[in-house]
Amino acid sequence: MSIVTVILSRAFKAFVTLLAIAVLNFCLLHAAPGDPAVVLAGEAGAADEQMIEQLRERFGLDQPFHVQLGKYVGSVLTLDLGYSFRQGAPVAQLIAERLPATLLLTLTAFVISLVLGIAFGVAASARVGKASDSLLTTLALLFYATPLYWAALMAVLIFSVWLGWLPGFGYETVGAGYTGLARAFDIAKHLVLPALTLGLFFMAVYMRMTRASMLEVSQLDFVKTAKAKGLSGPAIRRRHILRNAILPVVTLAGLQAGQLVGGAVLTETVFAWPGIGRLMFESLAARDYNTILGVFLVSAAMVILFNIVTDIVYRLVDPRIGAKA
Amino acid sequence: MSTLSIEHLSIGLPQGADRAFAVEDVSFAIEKGEILCVVGESGSGKSMTANALMGLLPPGVTVKSGRALFESRDILRLPEAEKQALRGARIAMIFQEPMTALNPLMRIGEQIAEVFAAHDRFSQQERRDKALNLVREVGLPDPEKIIRAYPFQLSGGQRQRAMIAMALALEPKLLIADEPTTALDVTTQAQILKLILDLRDRRGMAVMFITHDFGVVAEIADQVIVMREGRVVERGIAAKVLTDPQHDYTRRLLDAIPTGKLPPARAPREVPALEIKGLRKVYRTGGGFFRPVREVRAVDDVSLTVGRGEVLGLVGESGSGKSTLGRTAVRLVTPDGGQVLVGGSDLAALSEEELRKQRHKVQMVFQDPYASLNPRQRIMGALTDGPITKGVPKAQAQARAKELLEIVGLGADAASRFPHEFSGGQRQRIGIARALAMDPELIIADEAVSALDVSIQAQVLDLLRDLRERFELSILFITHDLRVAAQLCDRIAVMKKGKLVEIGTVHDIFLNPQQEYTRQLLAAVPGAGWAKAGAA
Amino acid sequence: MWKRFSSNIGAMLGVVLLLAVIAVAIFAPIIFSHTPWQMVQRPFLTPFTMDGLPLGTDTLGRDVASQLAYGARVSLLVGLVSTLVALLIGVPLGALAGFYGNWVDEGAMRFTEFFQTIPNFALAIVLVAIFEPTLASITIAIAIVSWPPVARLVRAEVMSVRKREFVDAARLAGLSRPRILLTQVLPNTVSPIIVMASLMVATAILLESSLSFLGLGDPNAMSWGYMIGAARTVIRSAWWLSFFPGIAIVLTVLALNLIGEGLNDALNPHLSRKGKA
Amino acid sequence: QQSGGRLDIVVQPEPPGLMMGLVQNGPTQLVAGDIYESLLRYNSDLEPQPSLAESWEISDDGLTYTFHLHDGVKWHDGEPFTADDVVFSADVFLRETHARLRASLAYVESITAPDDTTVVFQLKEPFGPFINAFETGTMPIVPKHIYEGTDYATNEMNATPIGTGPFKFDEWVKGSYIHLVKNEDYYLDGKPYLDEVYYRVIPDAAARAVAFETGEVDVLPGGSVENWDVPRLTEMEGVCSTGAGWEFFAPLSWMWMNNREGPTSDVRFRQAVMYAMDRDFVKDVVWNGFGKVATGPVASSTNYYSDAVTQYDHNPDKAKELLAEMGYGGEAVRILPLPYGETWQRWAEAVRQNLSEVGINAEIDSTDVAGWNEKTSQWDYDLAFTYLYQYGDPALGVSRNYVASQISKGSPWNNVEGYENPELDAKWTAAAGMVSAEDRAAAYAEIQKEIVDDVPVAWLQELEFPTIYRCNVKDLVTTAIGINDGPRDAWVEE
Numbered sequence A: 001m002s003i004v005t006v007i008l009s010r011a012f013k014a015f016v017t018l019l020a021i022a023v024l025n026f027c028l029l030h031a032a033p034g035d036p037a038v039v040l041a042g043e044a045g046a047a048d049e050q051m052i053e054q055l056r057e058r059f060g061l062d063q064p065f066h067v068q069l070g071k072y073v074g075s076v077l078t079l080d081l082g083y084s085f086r087q088g089a090p091v092a093q094l095i096a097e098r099l100p101a102t103l104l105l106t107l108t109a110f111v112i113s114l115v116l117g118i119a120f121g122v123a124a125s126a127r128v129g130k131a132s133d134s135l136l137t138t139l140a141l142l143f144y145a146t147p148l149y150w151a152a153l154m155a156v157l158i159f160s161v162w163l164g165w166l167p168g169f170g171y172e173t174v175g176a177g178y179t180g181l182a183r184a185f186d187i188a189k190h191l192v193l194p195a196l197t198l199g200l201f202f203m204a205v206y207m208r209m210t211r212a213s214m215l216e217v218s219q220l221d222f223v224k225t226a227k228a229k230g231l232s233g234p235a236i237r238r239r240h241i242l243r244n245a246i247l248p249v250v251t252l253a254g255l256q257a258g259q260l261v262g263g264a265v266l267t268e269t270v271f272a273w274p275g276i277g278r279l280m281f282e283s284l285a286a287r288d289y290n291t292i293l294g295v296f297l298v299s300a301a302m303v304i305l306f307n308i309v310t311d312i313v314y315r316l317v318d319p320r321i322g323a324k325a
Numbered sequence B: 001m002s003t004l005s006i007e008h009l010s011i012g013l014p015q016g017a018d019r020a021f022a023v024e025d026v027s028f029a030i031e032k033g034e035i036l037c038v039v040g041e042s043g044s045g046k047s048m049t050a051n052a053l054m055g056l057l058p059p060g061v062t063v064k065s066g067r068a069l070f071e072s073r074d075i076l077r078l079p080e081a082e083k084q085a086l087r088g089a090r091i092a093m094i095f096q097e098p099m100t101a102l103n104p105l106m107r108i109g110e111q112i113a114e115v116f117a118a119h120d121r122f123s124q125q126e127r128r129d130k131a132l133n134l135v136r137e138v139g140l141p142d143p144e145k146i147i148r149a150y151p152f153q154l155s156g157g158q159r160q161r162a163m164i165a166m167a168l169a170l171e172p173k174l175l176i177a178d179e180p181t182t183a184l185d186v187t188t189q190a191q192i193l194k195l196i197l198d199l200r201d202r203r204g205m206a207v208m209f210i211t212h213d214f215g216v217v218a219e220i221a222d223q224v225i226v227m228r229e230g231r232v233v234e235r236g237i238a239a240k241v242l243t244d245p246q247h248d249y250t251r252r253l254l255d256a257i258p259t260g261k262l263p264p265a266r267a268p269r270e271v272p273a274l275e276i277k278g279l280r281k282v283y284r285t286g287g288g289f290f291r292p293v294r295e296v297r298a299v300d301d302v303s304l305t306v307g308r309g310e311v312l313g314l315v316g317e318s319g320s321g322k323s324t325l326g327r328t329a330v331r332l333v334t335p336d337g338g339q340v341l342v343g344g345s346d347l348a349a350l351s352e353e354e355l356r357k358q359r360h361k362v363q364m365v366f367q368d369p370y371a372s373l374n375p376r377q378r379i380m381g382a383l384t385d386g387p388i389t390k391g392v393p394k395a396q397a398q399a400r401a402k403e404l405l406e407i408v409g410l411g412a413d414a415a416s417r418f419p420h421e422f423s424g425g426q427r428q429r430i431g432i433a434r435a436l437a438m439d440p441e442l443i444i445a446d447e448a449v450s451a452l453d454v455s456i457q458a459q460v461l462d463l464l465r466d467l468r469e470r471f472e473l474s475i476l477f478i479t480h481d482l483r484v485a486a487q488l489c490d491r492i493a494v495m496k497k498g499k500l501v502e503i504g505t506v507h508d509i510f511l512n513p514q515q516e517y518t519r520q521l522l523a524a525v526p527g528a529g530w531a532k533a534g535a536a
Numbered sequence C: 001m002w003k004r005f006s007s008n009i010g011a012m013l014g015v016v017l018l019l020a021v022i023a024v025a026i027f028a029p030i031i032f033s034h035t036p037w038q039m040v041q042r043p044f045l046t047p048f049t050m051d052g053l054p055l056g057t058d059t060l061g062r063d064v065a066s067q068l069a070y071g072a073r074v075s076l077l078v079g080l081v082s083t084l085v086a087l088l089i090g091v092p093l094g095a096l097a098g099f100y101g102n103w104v105d106e107g108a109m110r111f112t113e114f115f116q117t118i119p120n121f122a123l124a125i126v127l128v129a130i131f132e133p134t135l136a137s138i139t140i141a142i143a144i145v146s147w148p149p150v151a152r153l154v155r156a157e158v159m160s161v162r163k164r165e166f167v168d169a170a171r172l173a174g175l176s177r178p179r180i181l182l183t184q185v186l187p188n189t190v191s192p193i194i195v196m197a198s199l200m201v202a203t204a205i206l207l208e209s210s211l212s213f214l215g216l217g218d219p220n221a222m223s224w225g226y227m228i229g230a231a232r233t234v235i236r237s238a239w240w241l242s243f244f245p246g247i248a249i250v251l252t253v254l255a256l257n258l259i260g261e262g263l264n265d266a267l268n269p270h271l272s273r274k275g276k277a
Numbered sequence D: 001q002q003s004g005g006r007l008d009i010v011v012q013p014e015p016p017g018l019m020m021g022l023v024q025n026g027p028t029q030l031v032a033g034d035i036y037e038s039l040l041r042y043n044s045d046l047e048p049q050p051s052l053a054e055s056w057e058i059s060d061d062g063l064t065y066t067f068h069l070h071d072g073v074k075w076h077d078g079e080p081f082t083a084d085d086v087v088f089s090a091d092v093f094l095r096e097t098h099a100r101l102r103a104s105l106a107y108v109e110s111i112t113a114p115d116d117t118t119v120v121f122q123l124k125e126p127f128g129p130f131i132n133a134f135e136t137g138t139m140p141i142v143p144k145h146i147y148e149g150t151d152y153a154t155n156e157m158n159a160t161p162i163g164t165g166p167f168k169f170d171e172w173v174k175g176s177y178i179h180l181v182k183n184e185d186y187y188l189d190g191k192p193y194l195d196e197v198y199y200r201v202i203p204d205a206a207a208r209a210v211a212f213e214t215g216e217v218d219v220l221p222g223g224s225v226e227n228w229d230v231p232r233l234t235e236m237e238g239v240c241s242t243g244a245g246w247e248f249f250a251p252l253s254w255m256w257m258n259n260r261e262g263p264t265s266d267v268r269f270r271q272a273v274m275y276a277m278d279r280d281f282v283k284d285v286v287w288n289g290f291g292k293v294a295t296g297p298v299a300s301s302t303n304y305y306s307d308a309v310t311q312y313d314h315n316p317d318k319a320k321e322l323l324a325e326m327g328y329g330g331e332a333v334r335i336l337p338l339p340y341g342e343t344w345q346r347w348a349e350a351v352r353q354n355l356s357e358v359g360i361n362a363e364i365d366s367t368d369v370a371g372w373n374e375k376t377s378q379w380d381y382d383l384a385f386t387y388l389y390q391y392g393d394p395a396l397g398v399s400r401n402y403v404a405s406q407i408s409k410g411s412p413w414n415n416v417e418g419y420e421n422p423e424l425d426a427k428w429t430a431a432a433g434m435v436s437a438e439d440r441a442a443a444y445a446e447i448q449k450e451i452v453d454d455v456p457v458a459w460l461q462e463l464e465f466p467t468i469y470r471c472n473v474k475d476l477v478t479t480a481i482g483i484n485d486g487p488r489d490a491w492v493e494e
């Protein structure tokens, strides 16, 4: 089975899943108490029945539930995410404005956590039983047990308030007029704390997994074969153990990379990062259905996308898959 | 001077191991061009000796005393870097399990060439060419393709050849082979043994060959040492040890081997206990939205009968469909076509519910004594679940269970224990007791003794023979070991690729095989010549 | 098994820690004469400055130590109950999928995949927001987002156990399929489930605290996340208000993880085999 | 005064839109108040000041309001601003979109533009507070040439608002900031002084405090950091704060008590709640001493306030007595806090604790903004926190919460508690129609005295939201709505 057919079949399934998610979320949100028209009216500082009726009509809320659902599914089918009445803009546009920030944050956190996690995991497994191994595993356990938002608060406190080394929030220096490299550097500076705190937990996960996987693989017969060939320890670890040990880590990482997009709400809140997690959270309070649904769909699509990417990576790394069938 | 001489080697085990020393005061020597076989039961320290020579002892296991002289250096005491330089270049090793001994993610060619890289020999291109030559030398087909293949694309025998190619890459003086053929079926085993003999002759290496199979010893050994619980109990020229063992333990080992000696033929049975007619089973794997379906005809139009009180042996190489046939007979597998008649009623046609009521008529003794008992259930439960479901009152079922445990030689108190508290042979007997508890008309024994050590194997075979006499049991005895089949069976059926190729009495099959395939099977049994000689 | 577990220093440390937390949770009303909501002293009292109020007071002058103790109740309760609910959903689903295979499996796994595709923290937020933050809705939301891995694990385990020969033996003994699943297969999947459950409790505690931090906690139940969420605005002037509950979470989650790892080592036959290799 | 410079102001939460004719909530007004203008502004004594209108007259019968507009005013897109724009805004656009103004416009007979710079509002009957209806948030003037004949809500220009104000819209990076630049063509010479204004979106209160500390932002409008941070921030060097700029809104907080059903329908229970609460504690601890304990429905900073009413002090015993007298049997009472952050949450907790101390079985109902709106406007609560702006006059911002005609499901801004008192209703109406200030003062004093004894709602506190800013920012707060009027006069001292 070629990679193309894999992608095609996955894309088809993904589409079905996404539709189902759209329907489920639509039902869920509409079960929620709170009426977007009332919220919007309430926010205006005054409201009367006439205004609320107007709003309801504009949102299409005056129609029966199944009609609303049908309309929504219909528009999703044509890749139209609808219109946010609260923000007065198409949902697709709102998300497109926010998505780059989220992707930047999560991908950076992802890469950091994966690279560091694997590096530390390999290091720990190479020193298994020694003090440095214990130190690394204990640290990983600690990161693992620390609530993300708490770590974030503490990081801001230490690194931006007390030490003043790094900006504590935001995406870039507003109105500084940086362009090109200077801007990239500025964004990078803003990225450090959120990406690190978000990455810390996952780093711990990958590290523990890499270590365990390395240890497990190093028990396998082919490692003994490699030793019998006269290869040196580091060469064995690099060429034989790591390559095999990394497969389960890749799988897990693929699963989590997608989840990171939706899971960045906390980090985005603490660091005022203008991403879609926050967009969702804020839209939720306003019952801005279309926007929440849009964010959900997009992040679910991310999950699926990452899963497909993982699959492909897996296929590239492991010759056994794909050839089996 | 000997290629390798080991003097007073002792290897200590970590605390909490079953004994203090894995190997104690072992001395032996191997000459150039000589094959030394190290035999002994599981756990006797064979592998530890080999590992010590390679400097690959597991953590916690250390060389306590003694030396091993190789090229006039004590290789046990060399610094790690020098050991590393020696490994693969001067001393090479191949392992038992060809399926897992190769890195699954690396191409065969790369893995062979890596030996050169590890020792910094040759250029990239030369390494490749040499790898290709080696692949050719060990007789792998289509070498160009093989070096680009991944291990999973090779069969077990082919992988073992690739391993050997790796071991030979730098023309070592000493080759250590730790049970290199145990995991292979007989025909492949024969090919590998021949390859090793060939290479020894061509290159003049010394070979230390570890095995627990005296058939293999008879086939290739020049010298033999016999180990037991870490000590050498007997040594000598192969032919001499095999024919005239001095040590009691060696003798016991040799006695336990099923010989080619055929038991007296018994009268054929008339009343059928099991009739199989035109049975077919096709496995379809894969399949899905875009995937093609792959079909394996595991059982292809097989018909045979097992008479009441008869033992029918079912032999054939691995994958020939023996297990599938057996499992279809008890309807653990639903056949695609054909009939399975037990006492006249067709099991294959029953519904799930009706079938449950008929289950007790045919029982099975499973191949793997570890896997076939629920680790979380006491033996009593395992033995009484079935009868109670069948309707036997609980007390009666329990009494019967105890009785059966006595019969299989375990004692009634075994009932209250858990499976992990028994040895492999004991568990196999529990499996037999469980089958008997259902008062079956027929027992299917699928490789029921294959996983056992020779001595325990002999005990179980005795038990089966005894039961057949006592209960008029019919047995379908599935095995890949022709010698075992010869011991127990009245008739033997031979399968190949899902088809029944030959069926006949033991005497017919062994002494006068009709099919070429059967002849090949017989010839491939290691030490066949020696066993026959022994029987004569 | 207990022997192997008890020889693991980390695991024992985890047990001791967890027992301590449980004890504090159980005896909170005995240890403290006032509820965590009672305003007992002036606000922003620094820790270790006044007898009887070892951890100081919060923004309203309430006893932080008492809040911590009552918070342990909520955190543990939510952790345990949500894990239980997740198991109640995941185990049967995974077991049926793994045991019956075919379309049951296909259906169950599509369903599971579906839930795994929805970003789970976001889903939890939406669920809690929609059903309004009460202990029950929080617990259920956490359970709903955490059962899919259970289902997958149980399915995989059941599938591997199902292939073991003792299951065939049970079929030959004439046992019915549901009975085989219940008495033969499931008991053999218990160990990994226990290990996973212990880790899930830890994750659930973290999730609850994250929700509380976002303002989605039950305002009538004092929990650690609630404390941190409430204290984050004063983190500069009253570090102890977020520090102590933070430490409490870290320690509890750590303890559960240590126990989980210890159980894994003790129950996983894989590792014991390793020792011999 | 110095020209140039930039101001970074926190806006919280992020406004849903900037078209003030459509959205008038706090954040929108904070930002869009720089872009849009109305006819008048009000100083801290709530006296009208010129804005788009240079001068104005009110006829003696209180029925005709004539405004003379500034000459040469231009919209940000260069089109000239004329009296037609005012007529279109007030008579057409806002009538359709602005519920609060609609209530005042009900008194208006006609709006006409005799010439390009004159607008005349003709009233049907006298309406005392009408002069207070010309604040930006109440009557933002929108460009006729852009909106006439279009669907207002979906007009594409809503994304790039065009006003007459001192600052022009430049860019809005959602979730991050809104950038406004100086309107070079502004009709007041030399103004504005600032080159640009950034409104910064920082969703977390603690982060906002940090942003101010680290110098990222210069101004924290009232309510943008939690109260506990206020003393710490104001004690910093070079930091000033002011409580001014809220006179017009005069936010007053209270708890609606459901007058329809449950224990709260009993006046004794409501009085007991008043006595049970330690409102001074809340003012001192939760609000850090800012604000004042409320005595009744009218805020002390607005016109016609009277303190000659029954005082409810913290008196648990009295509360218990009242409860015993009514025979309160421990029915559960749900408190709905305002979902506006930690301060309000703590406040609800303190109230719950106070109530439980006198034996009231109270628990907090937690919900988010949408849920709060839904529950209050559907009357699904027992006690519900809220605060409302008073818009400078009891007739605009107070009476709507107590008269029976304002009982209507679906809005959280009317008589949500369901209080019905026909006698008082008549007095409210009469007071609104009086022309002379003394008459009105007397009438309102009477109303206040009576209503306080009835306790339709539990008045809590007059809120004060200090604006915190760097001292080198001058003239930041110059009107009764503070920085909501836009930093037209502000300048930065180098």
Ligand SMILES: Nc1ncnc2c1ncn2[C@@H]1O[C@H](COP(=O)(O)OP(=O)(O)OP(=O)(O)O)[C@@H](O)[C@H]1O
Binding pocket: B013, B014, B017, B018, B019, B022, B040, B041, B042, B043, B044, B045, B046, B047, B048, B049, B058, B059, B060, B061, B212, C275, C276, C277
């Ligand atoms: N890593 C280890 N730690 C402790 N004891 C070990 C270890 N590996 C092997 N042993 C013990 O050392 C002894 C010798 O083992 P060895 O592997 O040499 O046996 P063997 O003769 O090769 O058996 P087999 O035929 O089963 O391979 C056994 O008692 C075994 O239990």
Ligand SMILES: Nc1ncnc2c1ncn2[C@@H]1O[C@H](COP(=O)(O)OP(=O)(O)OP(=O)(O)O)[C@@H](O)[C@H]1O
Binding pocket: B283, B284, B285, B296, B297, B298, B316, B317, B318, B319, B320, B321, B322, B323, B324, B325, B480
């Ligand atoms: N469940 C299954 N699904 C797909 N193919 C199967 C299955 N079981 C067996 N096969 C295939 O059917 C063929 C016959 O298998 P079977 O197990 O009956 O062989 P066997 O003779 O018992 O071999 P062995 O001696 O190795 O046990 C093989 O090619 C095997 O790969």
Ligand SMILES: [Mg+2]
Binding pocket: B046, B047, B048, B178
């Ligand atoms: Mg061995």
Ligand SMILES: [Mg+2]
Binding pocket: B322, B323, B324, B447
């Ligand atoms: Mg088989």
